[in-house]
Amino acid sequence: MQDEPQSAAPVHHITGLIHHPYTPPAGFNAPQQGVFKASTVYFPTVADMRQREWKDKSAYTYGLHGTPTTYTLEERLCTLEGGRQCVLVPSGLAALATVALAMLQTGDELLIPDNAYGPNKALAEGELRHFGITHQFYDPMSPQDLASKISPRTRLVWLESPGSVSMEFPDLPEMVRICQAQSVLCALDNTWGAGLAFKPFDLLEDALGAGGQGSLSVDISAHALTKYPSGGGDVLMGSIITQDPALHLKIKLCHMRLGLGVAANDAEAVLRSLPSIDLRYKAHDQTARALAAWWQAQSQCAQLLHPAFEGSPGHAHWQAVCDRTPGTGLAAGLFSVMIDTRYSQAQVDAFCDNLRLFKIGYSWGGPVSLVVPYDLGSMRQSWPAHLKRGTLVRFSTGLESAHDLILDLHQSAQAHLPLA
Structure with a gap:
């Protein structure tokens, strides 16, 4: 009976190249974040694999669910807009679509301002209608028109401030109050404001102080990072930011089931641009x-x-x-x-x-x-x-x-x- 093979360094140079034991020393720090590219993520043991959780960003399980690069970008975007949780998607339109798919089901109704970003209206008229989700367009300059169109079937109201192309600025606080009074989710396309012109999760911050009696918040902020966060005209990416953990989890699970992800180098490009x-x-x-x-x-x-x-x-x-x-x-x-x-x-x-x-x-x-x-x-x-x-x-x-x-x-x- 032959002896069992002894553990030894790989003989073939390609095997040795793939399983090279070198690991860079810890402690490297620099102005820009590292770029982590991965589909597969290694686990030290089966037990560790079974215990890891990606939904709260406490660990890594698969590249699509997050890497140090994307986690860092998500956290910084939350700081920019004043939210608590963020998911990244391949474009601003993908952010709008993911919100709709996560929040709506057959029989629900969606309200959209008539001056909204055209592809968001086209999504409602196309795919959402095919899924049995109806929609109405409301006058963005009339809170009364919005209030009159909210029905028991209304589950989501889109806000846009200002409107796409024609640039009307709506009475945003009043429209948020109307949605809250009717217990209807309101989502804001915040690409124009970018977290700088105003804070979507504290619309009255400047007047009464963050978190005070005047706090007034949208439920969801969608942002085309393609625009100002990128700043170079060379990146397509979007974000969906929330404050409510349960709402975030609903979006994140839909995001996972749709298989959405962003490229590591694109995330790096946005991280590099954010400080300016x-x-x-x-x-x-x-x-x-x-x-x-x-x-x-x-x-x-x-x-x-x-x-x-x-x-x-x-x-x-x-x-x-x-x-x-x-x-x-x-x-x-x-x-x-x-x-x-x-x-x-x-x-x-x-x-x-x-x-x-x-x-x-x-x-x-x-x-x-x-x-x-x-x-x-x-x-x-x-x-x-x-x-x-x-x-x-x-x-x-x-x-x-x-x-x-x-x-x-x-x-x-x-x-x-x-x-x-």
Whole structure:
């Protein structure tokens, strides 16, 4: 009978390469977080494998459920927005869809503002309707309209502040109160506010202090990290942040069952950008206000749509939530202009095409300024009474010089939007 083989170092160099015993020493620390890439996660014993729990972030079980890199990003995003729990998803739209799939079932109803992000409306009209989930669109500038449309079947209300493209700022606190009074969950698309213009989980913080009698909170904050948290126009990612543990667990279990995950290098990119988000947000804001003020003085502009400007729809609501100490309020680097009806769609398109510094493209929050003309009539149930007629053009300011951007607007307007 032959002797049993003795334990020894692997003979073949490839085996030795794969099972190399070296482990780097602990204690390394640097400004940027390490990037951990994994599908498989090792367990020292079967007993340890059976005892580990991923839902509370106390351990690691599989790469899809979290790594040190993604756990760190989730915690920092909670700090940014004032929440307690976070899950990461592959895009901002994935955040909206995951909330809907986690919260709604056949027979439920969803309410969406008529000025909401278009793909969120399309989700309700497509997949959610196919699942037997109905929806209604409500007037974002009328809390009364929202209240009148909440029924016993309503399970979720989406809020957007300000609205996509047309930039109306709703009476956010009043709409949250209406949802709370009806015991209906309210979820906010907080991409514009980014945790900086206002705190979604303490809307009255500036007036009465965090956690005081004036505390007023949405239930869920969805955020397209693609925008300001990334800041580079090169990452697709979203987050869903909550304060209630039971609500978070419901979302996290749905997130797990859908198999959603984010790439480690994308998480690294957002982690690297987060420390500068406040500086960048303020720079985008200042440039947008300079450009908006220029447009306000132009006769081609029938209406300026920027929440921080007096006369823009919902300006008083922006002041109440974002500018409680007058002159300190923030707004994102995003605004729209309603070009007067005397200019044709072809002229407006030519104006956009002729811009040299502004690029034509969707999204925002990156270093390059963007412009997109929209057919607003096709995006609404009816033309909003608070908006003048015309062709809407949305501008997203990058990090270029405001002076250079204004010169670019001027040259293209002279060529394609001539004064009468």
